[in-house]
Amino acid sequence: MTERPEPTDADKLADLRTVLAGLQTEATAEGLDGLDTFGTEKLVATMLSHSAGVHAAVAAAAPAIVETVDAVAERLGRGGRLIYMGAGTAGRLGVLDASECPPTFGTPPGLVVGLIAGGAQAIQKPVEYAEDNATAGARDLHDINVTEADAVVGITASGRTPYVIGALEEARKRGAFTASLACNKGSAVGHLADVAIDVEVGPEFIAGSTRLNSGTAQKLVLNMISTLTMVKLGKTYGNLMVDLRATNEKLLARSQRTVQHATGVSAQEAAAALDSVGGSVKAAILVLLTGIDPSAAKAALDDAGGFLRRAIENRK
Structure with a gap:
């Protein structure tokens, strides 16, 4: 009171x-x-x-x-x-x-x-x-x-x-x-x-x-x-919301669209990449742009301090 x-x-x-x-x-x-x-x-x-x-x-x-x-x-x-x-x-x-x-x-x-x-x-x-x-x-x-x-x-x-x-x-x-x-x-x-x-x-x-x-x-x-x-703090990639949490259908669809926008893949490919990394938009983009194994994507992001752009550059 x-x-x-x-x-x-x-x-x-x-x-x-x-x-x-x-x-x-x-x-x-x-x-x-x-x-x-x-x-x-x-x-x-x-x-x-x-x-x-x-x-x-x-x-x-x-x-x-x-x-x-x-x-x-x-x-x-x-x-x-x-x-x-x-x-x-x-x-x-x-x-x-x-x-x-x-x-x-x-x-x-x-x-x-x-x-x-x-x-x-x-x-x-x-x-x-x-x-x-x-x-x-x-x-x-x-x-x-x-x-x-x-x-x-x-x-x-x-x-x-x-x-x-x-x-x-x-x-x-x-x-x-x-x-x-x-x-x-x-x-x-x-x-x-x-x-x-x-x-x-x-x-x-x-x-x-x-x-x-x-x-x-x-x-x-x-x-x-x-x-x-x-x-x-690395929570975006460009102006894309790559650390969002997909807690409803709208955000699930947004996650897929974000992966598509960042990588140019089809909706089906974006969905498959998201599934392979447990729904992480950042990890899905990293997998699609660098070819890194999905199982290694999280560690690669951690090594880059959570910055997706840095993780991509580290793979070049």
């Missing part, structure tokens, strides 16, 4: 109002005073227009994203983990990104971890006061034994969520790499992190609703952190 913090007195609440008043994510966008009177066509056009600048805001943060990807890849390359921390929408986006890594890149479930204020129940419904508990953020990292080998990314649109602040403070004490992802410049979490990713999307379409442009920007950045880290 989430611990409820001490009641906020009037002075503290006034201070918080002052802080929030200075945040772009809490500001009211201009020109939308009559939003509730717009027809549907105008509503759609206006919302599309309002979100048009999100990609540019992410692009402006590219240097920090590059630094983060390199640091995360280095930590994972030596056995560490990528851990996302957040509350509300930000926390759910971290959990989503983490949960997609095993089927997409064949990673073990514990390699990329998403922790959300309030625990698993908060994924589907709000948990009162969970984001206000800095101690819980620190405790959640303590409970999974964060070490200096890990990378921790704190996600918060406002940049001042206590749960995330507590987590980043704990991560720093333990020597982990830390990055912050906020939608306000000069944030509290940014001052705590080794790398601050500030994506300034401005006021929301609905004032203060940071599941909108802020959430879209955060999703884009998290996609980049996890995806590009996996590329650097």
Whole structure:
């Protein structure tokens, strides 16, 4: 059960109002005073227009994203983990990104971890006061034994969520790499992190609703952190998903198509190669492109550190 913090007195609440008043994510966008009177066509056009600048805001943060990807890849390359921390929408986006890594890149479930204020129940419904508990953020990292080998990314649109602040403070004490992802410049979490990713999307379409442009920007950045880290760790061949786990019929078909695309063989040949190596897309491609015996393919990939391109080159 989430611990409820001490009641906020009037002075503290006034201070918080002052802080929030200075945040772009809490500001009211201009020109939308009559939003509730717009027809549907105008509503759609206006919302599309309002979100048009999100990609540019992410692009402006590219240097920090590059630094983060390199640091995360280095930590994972030596056995560490990528851990996302957040509350509300930000926390759910971290959990989503983490949960997609095993089927997409064949990673073990514990390699990329998403922790959300309030625990698993908060994924589907709000948990009162969970984001206000800095101690819980620190405790959640303590409970999974964060070490200096890990990378921790704190996600918060406002940049001042206590749960995330507590987590980043704990991560720093333990020597982990830390990055912050906020939608306000000069944030509290940014001052705590080794790398601050500030994506300034401005006021929301609905004032203060940071599941909108802020959430879209955060999703884009998290996609980049996890995806590009996996590329650097050899989880792709070109832009092909060669470490995917075929856990349903769609993914089984995708595995076959991926082998075909990489090798130019027929569907029947791709299926046979996959069968010969227990369904491993990487091993099937290696067998077809180099003629290596299926029984030796896994060892060849291991010798190449899991990089398919390197394993192919080693056979030339």
